[in-house]
Amino acid sequence: MVNIKIDGIALQVEEGITILEAAKRANIKIPTLCFLKDINEIGACRMCVVEIKGARALQAACVYPVAEGLEVLTNSEKVRKARKVTLELILSNHDRSCLTCPRSENCELQTLSKELNIKEIRFPSLSDKAPMPIDDMSPSIVRNPNKCILCRRCVSMCKNVQTVSVIDTMERGFRTVVGCAFDKALVQTPCVACGQCIAVCPVGALTEKSAIDDVWAAIADPDKHVIFQTAPAVRVSIGEAFGMPIGSRPTGKMVTAIRMLGADKVFDTNTGADLTIMEEGTELLERIKNGGKLPMITSCSPGWIKFCEHNYPDFLDNLSSCKSPHQMLGAVLKTYYAQKMGIDPESIYVVSVMPCTAKKYESKRSEMKVNGLCDVDAVLTTRELSQMIKESGIDLPNLADSDFDNPLGNASGAGVIFGATGGVMEAALRTVADVLTGESAPADKIEYHAVRGVEGIKEATVNIAGKDIRVAVASGLGNARKLLDAIRAGEANYDFIEIMACPGGCVNGGGQIIQPSSIRSWTDLRAVRAAAAYQEDCDLPIRKSHDNPFVKALYDEYYGKPGSEKAHHELHTHYYKRDNY
Amino acid sequence: MSIGFVDTEEKHSKLLAIIEESKSKPGSLIHVLHEAQDIYGYLPIEVQKMISEGLDIPLAEIYGVVTFYAQFSLKPKGEYRISVCLGTACYVKGSDKLLDKLKEELHLEVGDCTADGKFSLEACRCIGACGLAPVFTINDDVYGRIGPDDVPGILAKYKD
Incomplete structure (x- = not known):
C-alpha cells in the first residue's frame, strides 16, 4: 500500500494501480474517452490528463501508476483548460449530427461535451467539407468513419481480444482513419460480424444495420402473421435501456411490451435452445458411440462459425451440424407450427430478437431455409427492440408481466442459460446424463459449476454413467484460437467443446445494450447479466431440455425422434471453407 | 485486385525466401516490406497477402504500416521514377511550379504512373541538394537550378 493525495484527499491504495482507479475510490471522476479497462489502456486521447506535483507536463491518469508520496490535482485551472481544448479539437473533426445519431443519449463524446460545458465549436470541421463514405454493405455492421474519434477501442477489441x-x-497525421485493408468494406474481409467493435465504440461510428423499418412494415401488413422470438440473453440486458439496474430480468415486461408493439405471437427462443440440445446431444452421443469426429464443437454462435470457416477450416467436420436455436425455431414455425395452426407459412414473418449482430448475417445465409422460405425474416438486436419500445411510448419498467405464448411457452432452465458462456455445455450435459443413465437426475445433481464463470477457457472431465466425458468451454474468439491451436498441436484433447464468439457469451453480445466505459470498466457485465440468467434457470419448474413439453410433442407428432431424417432436413446445416480477402 | 500485377517465379521465390528468414525475428515487418518493394517496385494486395500469410500478421495491420510511411507505395512505379523535392529550400525556390509542370506534361497526379509504365511521379522531402534548389530527380539523375520551362526538354531525353 502507498500513501497518495488526490485533490488534497489522503488515500491509501495498492502500489501500481492507475491514478484513474485511485481517484474513483475518492469519488472523483476523471473524464476518459479512449480508455476501456483491460481492453484499451493506451493513454492516447489525453482527456484524462491530471497535474502531478513535480512533473513537468500533464499526465494521462488512465495509464499513470501511483507511487508513494504522489500528489495529484485533477481539477486545476490548467487541467480543465487542457481537457477542454483537447475535447474541442476532437469535436472539430467529428460529424456532430447528434439529433439523428443512433447513439444520441448513449454517447461518451456527447456526455463529455455536456460535462465539460462545451458551448461552441471554435474550430471548423473538415469532415463537413469532405465526408468519407459510409460502409453499410455488411448485413450486420455499419461503419461511419465521419463519426470516428480514433480512440482505437474497436481496433483493440477486433485485434487483441477477438x-x-x-x-x-x-x-x-490528419488523414488517419480506422478502416479495413485496401479500403475494403467489412463484408469483403474476414469480419465475423460479432459486433464487439460496436459494443466498445464510444460514439456512433459503429452501429448495427437496422431492421427496424422492415419489422414495422411487417407489423403494419394485415396479411402477415408476425411472430417474435427472444433469445435468452435479451431479457437480462434490455432493462438497462430503461434505467433499470444491470442484472435486472424484466422477462415478463419485455413480453408484454412486444405484444403492445403489435406482434401476433411472442415465443421464447429458449424452446429453440431446448430443441438444439435434443439434436446436438443426440449428435454427440452418436459420434461417441460410432467413432465419429471428436471433439464435437457447438454451432450456436454464428460469429464463431464464420471465424472457423475463415481460420480453422480443418475443424469444419468437428462442428455440430445443428442450426442455432433461433434458426431451428424459425424452421419449426414455418413447418410444424404453420401446419398445426392452419397458417400459410408464406404469411409467417419471424422476427428474432437477439443479443447479437452476427445473427443478422446468419439469417441471410442461403442454407438457413426450409422449403424455400427463410427460417427467420428479420433479426433485431436488443438495442433495436428497446428503440422500438421507446418509439411506441411504452414504459417498460412499469408494465405488468405476461407469459410467452403457448404452445412454445414452457421452455426449460437449460434453455435460458444458453446465453452465458458454459451454458450450452451445461444444458447439453443435463440431457446427455439422463440419456446415458436412463434416469432423471434430481435437481441437486444438474448444476455443472465447473463450466460456469467468466474465465475465457474452462476445462472439466465429467463422469456420466461410468464414462468420462472431457469438455472445454471457450468464449471470446482469441480464447477459441488458443484452444484450437492447442488441439492442432496435439497438446489438448476433448470430446465436446462449446465456443461462443463474444467474451462471456451472448449476455455480453455485440447486440446488447451498450454501457459506457465509465460503467463497464468497473462492472463485469458478463458476470452480472449471467447471474440473472442462472437465477431464471433456478426459478423455473422445468430445467432440462428433454422435459420441455412442446419439444416432446414436436418429436411425437412431427420429427419422430432426434436426429431423424426429417429433423436433419429442417434443423441441421453445413459449412464452407471461406477465403480471407 | 490491382490491375496489371505481374508476378514471376523468380520474384515470388525471392520474396518467399526473405519471409522465411524473417519469420522468427520479431519486428521484421518493415524490413520485409522494404525488400518486397525492391523486388516488385510497389506493394499491391497480392504482395501484402503473401507477407500477411508468411509472417502471420493481419493484412489490416500491414496495410496500416504501408499507408503510414510515405516510402511505401501501393501503386506501381514507372521505368523512370521522377521525384520532386518539396523540402524548404527547393520550395522557396519554386519547386512547386516544377511539380505542376511535370503533372501537366505527363498528365499525372502525384503517386501515379503513366499507362505505358514509363514515368511515375512523386513528391519528396529534402534530398540534401539544397545548393542546387529547386531540384528533381529521374532515377539517379539529378536536375537542379532549373525552371518549369526546362522540364519538356529534360523529359524528351527519356521518352524514346
Missing part, C-alpha cells in the same frame, strides 16, 4: 483483426488504423 484476433479477427480486420480493422486497424490507416494512414497518418
Whole structure:
C-alpha cells in the first residue's frame, strides 16, 4: 500500500494501480474517452490528463501508476483548460449530427461535451467539407468513419481480444482513419460480424444495420402473421435501456411490451435452445458411440462459425451440424407450427430478437431455409427492440408481466442459460446424463459449476454413467484460437467443446445494450447479466431440455425422434471453407 | 485486385525466401516490406497477402504500416521514377511550379504512373541538394537550378 493525495484527499491504495482507479475510490471522476479497462489502456486521447506535483507536463491518469508520496490535482485551472481544448479539437473533426445519431443519449463524446460545458465549436470541421463514405454493405455492421474519434477501442477489441483483426488504423497525421485493408468494406474481409467493435465504440461510428423499418412494415401488413422470438440473453440486458439496474430480468415486461408493439405471437427462443440440445446431444452421443469426429464443437454462435470457416477450416467436420436455436425455431414455425395452426407459412414473418449482430448475417445465409422460405425474416438486436419500445411510448419498467405464448411457452432452465458462456455445455450435459443413465437426475445433481464463470477457457472431465466425458468451454474468439491451436498441436484433447464468439457469451453480445466505459470498466457485465440468467434457470419448474413439453410433442407428432431424417432436413446445416480477402 | 500485377517465379521465390528468414525475428515487418518493394517496385494486395500469410500478421495491420510511411507505395512505379523535392529550400525556390509542370506534361497526379509504365511521379522531402534548389530527380539523375520551362526538354531525353 502507498500513501497518495488526490485533490488534497489522503488515500491509501495498492502500489501500481492507475491514478484513474485511485481517484474513483475518492469519488472523483476523471473524464476518459479512449480508455476501456483491460481492453484499451493506451493513454492516447489525453482527456484524462491530471497535474502531478513535480512533473513537468500533464499526465494521462488512465495509464499513470501511483507511487508513494504522489500528489495529484485533477481539477486545476490548467487541467480543465487542457481537457477542454483537447475535447474541442476532437469535436472539430467529428460529424456532430447528434439529433439523428443512433447513439444520441448513449454517447461518451456527447456526455463529455455536456460535462465539460462545451458551448461552441471554435474550430471548423473538415469532415463537413469532405465526408468519407459510409460502409453499410455488411448485413450486420455499419461503419461511419465521419463519426470516428480514433480512440482505437474497436481496433483493440477486433485485434487483441477477438484476433479477427480486420480493422486497424490507416494512414497518418490528419488523414488517419480506422478502416479495413485496401479500403475494403467489412463484408469483403474476414469480419465475423460479432459486433464487439460496436459494443466498445464510444460514439456512433459503429452501429448495427437496422431492421427496424422492415419489422414495422411487417407489423403494419394485415396479411402477415408476425411472430417474435427472444433469445435468452435479451431479457437480462434490455432493462438497462430503461434505467433499470444491470442484472435486472424484466422477462415478463419485455413480453408484454412486444405484444403492445403489435406482434401476433411472442415465443421464447429458449424452446429453440431446448430443441438444439435434443439434436446436438443426440449428435454427440452418436459420434461417441460410432467413432465419429471428436471433439464435437457447438454451432450456436454464428460469429464463431464464420471465424472457423475463415481460420480453422480443418475443424469444419468437428462442428455440430445443428442450426442455432433461433434458426431451428424459425424452421419449426414455418413447418410444424404453420401446419398445426392452419397458417400459410408464406404469411409467417419471424422476427428474432437477439443479443447479437452476427445473427443478422446468419439469417441471410442461403442454407438457413426450409422449403424455400427463410427460417427467420428479420433479426433485431436488443438495442433495436428497446428503440422500438421507446418509439411506441411504452414504459417498460412499469408494465405488468405476461407469459410467452403457448404452445412454445414452457421452455426449460437449460434453455435460458444458453446465453452465458458454459451454458450450452451445461444444458447439453443435463440431457446427455439422463440419456446415458436412463434416469432423471434430481435437481441437486444438474448444476455443472465447473463450466460456469467468466474465465475465457474452462476445462472439466465429467463422469456420466461410468464414462468420462472431457469438455472445454471457450468464449471470446482469441480464447477459441488458443484452444484450437492447442488441439492442432496435439497438446489438448476433448470430446465436446462449446465456443461462443463474444467474451462471456451472448449476455455480453455485440447486440446488447451498450454501457459506457465509465460503467463497464468497473462492472463485469458478463458476470452480472449471467447471474440473472442462472437465477431464471433456478426459478423455473422445468430445467432440462428433454422435459420441455412442446419439444416432446414436436418429436411425437412431427420429427419422430432426434436426429431423424426429417429433423436433419429442417434443423441441421453445413459449412464452407471461406477465403480471407 | 490491382490491375496489371505481374508476378514471376523468380520474384515470388525471392520474396518467399526473405519471409522465411524473417519469420522468427520479431519486428521484421518493415524490413520485409522494404525488400518486397525492391523486388516488385510497389506493394499491391497480392504482395501484402503473401507477407500477411508468411509472417502471420493481419493484412489490416500491414496495410496500416504501408499507408503510414510515405516510402511505401501501393501503386506501381514507372521505368523512370521522377521525384520532386518539396523540402524548404527547393520550395522557396519554386519547386512547386516544377511539380505542376511535370503533372501537366505527363498528365499525372502525384503517386501515379503513366499507362505505358514509363514515368511515375512523386513528391519528396529534402534530398540534401539544397545548393542546387529547386531540384528533381529521374532515377539517379539529378536536375537542379532549373525552371518549369526546362522540364519538356529534360523529359524528351527519356521518352524514346
